[in-house]
Amino acid sequence: xxxxxxxxxxxxxxxxxxxxxxxxxxxxxxxxxxxxxxxxxxxxxxxxxxxxxxxxxxxxxxxxxxxxxxxxxxxxxxxxxxxxxxxxxxxxxxxxxxxxxxxxxxxxxxxxxx
Amino acid sequence: xxxxxxxxxxxxxxxxxxxxxxxxxxxxxxxxxxxxxxxxxxxxxxxxxxxxxxxxxxxxxxxxxxxxxxxxxxxxxxxxxxxxxxxxxxxxxxxxxxxxxxxxxxxxxxxxx
Numbered sequence: 035x036x037x038x039x040x041x042x043x044x045x046x047x048x049x050x051x052x053x054x055x056x057x058x059x060x061x062x063x064x065x066x067x068x069x070x071x072x073x074x075x076x077x078x079x080x081x082x083x084x085x086x087x088x089x090x091x092x093x094x095x096x097x098x099x100x101x102x103x104x105x106x107x108x109x110x111x112x113x114x115x116x117x118x119x120x121x122x123x124x125x126x127x128x129x130x131x132x133x134x135x136x137x138x139x140x141x142x143x144x145x146x147x148x
Numbered sequence: 149x150x151x152x153x154x155x156x157x158x159x160x161x162x163x164x165x166x167x168x169x170x171x172x173x174x175x176x177x178x179x180x181x182x183x184x185x186x187x188x189x190x191x192x193x194x195x196x197x198x199x200x201x202x203x204x205x206x207x208x209x210x211x212x213x214x215x216x217x218x219x220x221x222x223x224x225x226x227x228x229x230x231x232x233x234x235x236x237x238x239x240x241x242x243x244x245x246x247x248x249x250x251x252x253x254x255x256x257x258x259x260x261x
Contacts, residue, residue: 036191067248076150076253077192077237090248124191136182137249139191 037061038140040125046146052113055143059106059127065089066108067128067137068100072121083108084130115147151175152240154252161259167225169255171238174219178240182249183212183223186235195236196223199243228259 037060047053059066068080070093079092083102094100097115102108112119122144126137153172161167169183179200184192198205198212198221205212211224225232235256239249 036193038191069251076152076154077239077251079248079250082248092248126191136194136197138194139184141189141191 036138036140038125038127038138040123040140040143042143043141044144044146046148047115049115049117049147051115051147052111053115053145055110055112055123055125055145057108057110057125057127057140059108059125060138063127063129063138064106065128065130065135065137066102066106067126068094068108068110069124069126069139070121071124071142072118077124080110112145117147120145120147150253151178152238152250152252154236154238154255156255157253158256158258161228161257163230163259163261164227167223167228167232167257167259169223169225169236169238169257171221171223171252172219173221173240173250175240175242175250176219177242178250180241180243181212181214181221182239182241183210184237184239184251185232186237186254192237225257228257230259230261233257233259 039058065084069077080094082090122142126139128135128137182197183195186192235254238252
């Protein structure tokens with residue numbers, strides 16, 4: 035158990051809908067990352083927050099957004115969902131922001147868009 | 149643009165033998181490298197890391213080698229065990245840059261009895 039908690043574990047929704055994925059980082063970790071893993075793809079970095087502020091942005095679509103709240107939990111909002119958005123979405127956390135740090139992953143939220 | 153590449157999607161090794169997983173990177177600014185292991189239906193778990201000031205780091209059966217001039221790193225598992233069967237991801241980053249880890253696409257290792 036990495037200490038990173040993600041909910042829901044599985045989600046099935048229709049195209050055009052909007053979903054919210056939730057992440058609670060490890061106790062004491064200030065930085066939260068979101069990654070997407072699609073079929074045959076590696077872990078694609080989406081976005082990083084550090085202590086409530088956006089720190090880095092990766093390949094995140096404009097239909098997706100995220101935020102980190104004062105209690106350090108984070109939410110990833112996915113809207114106008116398309117079939118291609120079906121993927122495993124991972125949250126990870128680390129003590130500090132920036133690189134050179136090991137990040138710890140949650141078990142992921144499996145999103146299926148039908 | 150894939151800056152971290154794992155060119156072998158899969159690898160099969162007999163139990164007790166050595167497993168060698170390879171990883172190449174293109175960004176010469178990367179100075180911190182990690183390996184993660186992932187079982188099905190679980191999140192990736194940290195395995196071992198290496199800083200660019202070293203060329204080798206060892207932790208039990210796992211050793212990571214870094215060849216900076218070749219922009220190549222490898223993970224050696226000796227001896228391999230069936231429980232090592234998993235997908236292994238290589239990751240790289242630039243320390244203190246604010247950038248998140250860049251991951252390869254993973255290599256699926258199967259250790260057969």
